[in-house]
Amino acid sequence: MSSSVQRKRIRKSPEARRAEIVETAAAVALAEGLECLTLRRIADELDVRPGLISHYFPSVEDLVAEAFGTAAGAELEVLLPVGSQTPTATAAATGPAGAAGLTGPAGADADASTATERLARFFGRTSGEAYDAISRLWINARHLSRYRPLLRDRVAEQEAAWRGRLEEVIREGVERGEFRTQDPCVTAVQILVVLDGLGAHANTEDRGRPAAVTRMAVTTAERELGLSHGALTRDA
Numbered sequence: 126m127s128s129s130v131q132r133k134r135i136r137k138s139p140e141a142r143r144a145e146i147v148e149t150a151a152a153v154a155l156a157e158g159l160e161c162l163t164l165r166r167i168a169d170e171l172d173v174r175p176g177l178i179s180h181y182f183p184s185v186e187d188l189v190a191e192a193f194g195t196a197a198g199a200e201l202e203v204l205l206p207v208g209s210q211t212p213t214a215t216a217a218a219t220g221p222a223g224a225a226g227l228t229g230p231a232g233a234d235a236d237a238s239t240a241t242e243r244l245a246r247f248f249g250r251t252s253g254e255a256y257d258a259i260s261r262l263w264i265n266a267r268h269l270s271r272y273r274p275l276l277r278d279r280v281a282e283q284e285a286a287w288r289g290r291l292e293e294v295i296r297e298g299v300e301r302g303e304f305r306t307q308d309p310c311v312t313a314v315q316i317l318v319v320l321d322g323l324g325a326h327a328n329t330e331d332r333g334r335p336a337a338v339t340r341m342a343v344t345t346a347e348r349e350l351g352l353s354h355g356a357l358t359r360d361a
Contacts, residue, residue, distance in 0.1 A: 146181055150162055151193075151195040153192075155262055159193060159276075164182065165178075186275045193266045196262055201286060203250070204251065205247045239298075240297045241303050245356075251320060257327040259324075266279075292309045306350055323342060
């Protein structure tokens with residue numbers, strides 16, 4: 126008689142199972158790239174049969190788009206939460222952005238009562254190795270989106286979400302008299318373009334940038350928002 130004990134599998138709800146698949150795919154995408162996402166790879170990660178993954182995602186293209194959207198969306202919630210909302214400790218620790226190490230101190234944004242403080246915290250988090258992982262994912266997604274329509278749509282959706290969130294903070298600052306700019310949307314785009322340009326070197330950067338280059342996005346924001354030099358670093 127065999128003494129081996131078969132491992133009991135836990136039956137999960139469809140919603141929980143789908144979320145587990147997406148979170149796993151997002152973590153793999155962040156660590157290794159979107160090209161590494163296959164239905165079999167995620168099945169192996171979760172120790173399930175590939176057929177279970179294909180039940181929720183009939184095409185790997187669906188999974189790639191969902192994984193990127195989840196990782197990029199989680200990143201935005203960490204970098205620039207809505208209002209003074211702070212990502213929960215659980216989300217920061219277990220979500221895709223948390224897996225990349227892109228987390229802030231607990232309650233960091235709860236104390237950011239002004240638009241200037243929120244923007245300063247945003248810039249404070251857009252540097253270092255953790256942010257490089259996210260930058261690599263964006264580079265990866267934008268390249269692959271040339272050939273993958275579903276991913277292209279998701280990239281566009283996330284770009285719009287970033288612009289909208291940053292523009293919201295800038296408009297709030299203008300209304301409160303903290304910032305001065307005639308077009309918050311254009312200013313948001315200018316800031317994001319500089320951040321994207323700096324992030325484009327995430328695969329090759331050796332961290333030997335001059336301070337003026339490292340600070341270029343902050344300098345752009347301070348200039349376009351009518352702030353004094355250092356205003357967005359003092360409040361970080």
